[in-house]
Amino acid sequence: MDTSPKIAFHSVKALLPTACRKMNAFSSEVLRTRGGRIGSGMGALLEALWGYMMNQALSENGHDLEIAWFANNQYNDFACLEKTASWDEKNRVGELFRIEAKSMNVGADESKAHFDVLHNELHEYDSLLILVWEWKNIDANCFSPQIIDAFFDIAKPIILLRDELHIARGGSFVDADTCPDGCSPNDCLHHGEPLNAAGKRERIGGPEIT
Numbered sequence: 501m502d503t504s505p506k507i508a509f510h511s512v513k514a515l516l517p518t519a520c521r522k523m524n525a526f527s528s529e530v531l532r533t534r535g536g537r538i539g540s541g542m543g544a545l546l547e548a549l550w551g552y553m554m555n556q557a558l559s560e561n562g563h564d565l566e567i568a569w570f571a572n573n574q575y576n577d578f579a580c581l582e583k584t585a586s587w588d589e590k591n592r593v594g595e596l597f598r599i600e601a602k603s604m605n606v607g608a609d610e611s612k613a614h615f616d617v618l619h620n621e622l623h624e625y626d627s628l629l630i631l632v633w634e635w636k637n638i639d640a641n642c643f644s645p646q647i648i649d650a651f652f653d654i655a656k657p658i659i660l661l662r663d664e665l666h667i668a669r670g671g672s673f674v675d676a677d678t679c680p681d682g683c684s685p686n687d688c689l690h691h692g693e694p695l696n697a698a699g700k701r702e703r704i705g706g707p708e709i710t
C-alpha cells in the first residue's frame with residue numbers, strides 16, 4: 501500500500517522519467533505544429549499533461565495513488581491522493597502530499613520566480629516539479645514541445661535556500677512580536693512574510709504598512 505506521504509512521494513518521484521516519456525510520446529503524436537510559438541501558454545498545457553501522464557504511470561505500475569488537479573486557483577497545482585479516499589482539500593483529508601508545477605522553455609527568457617510560498621505553509625513531503633522543455637523538430641516540417649529535463653523533489657529544502665538568498669540580499673522576515681502593522685503577536689497574520697531590503701512587502705499577505 502502507498503498510504504504514507506513518504507512512500508507515496510518516492511513512488512511518484514520514481515515514475516518521473518516514465519511520465520516524461522509518456523508526455524513526449526503524446527506530444528509527438530498530437531501536439532504537432534508548424535512553427536512553435538514561445539509565450540503561447542504551452543507551458544501551462546504541459547504542466548496539466550504531466551498530471552494525466554503521471555496518473556497513467558501510477559495506474560500501470562499498480563499504485564493506489566492518484567494525482568488530483570486543484571479546482572481553484574490556489575498555490576499548489578496538484579495533490580497526490582489515496583485512490584479510493586474521499587478528498588477534502590480544505591483540510592487535506594485524503595491527501596498524501598501536494599505538488600507545485602513549474603515549466604520553463606529553454607528558448608525563452610523567463611525567470612519563473614513565482615515560488616513565494618512560506619516555509620510554514622507546506623507539509624513535509626509537499627513537492628516542487630520543474631519541467632524544462634523546448635520545441636523540437638519531429639519531422640521535416642513539424643515541431644512538438646518536448647520535455648528535455650525534469651526535477652521533482654521535496655520543496656522545503658529549496659525554500660530554505662531561497663530564504664537564505666533573500667537574507668543575503670538584505671531582505672528580512674516579519675516577526676509577529678515586532679510586526680510593522682503593530683498587530684498583537686497572537687493575532688498577527690504576517691509572521692514569516694518576506695520584506696525586501698527597502699522594507700517593502702513581497703507578497704500581498706505582508707503587513708499593510710509595508
Ligand SMILES: [Zn+2]
Pocket residue numbers: 676679680681682683687688689690691707
Ligand atoms: Zn502583523
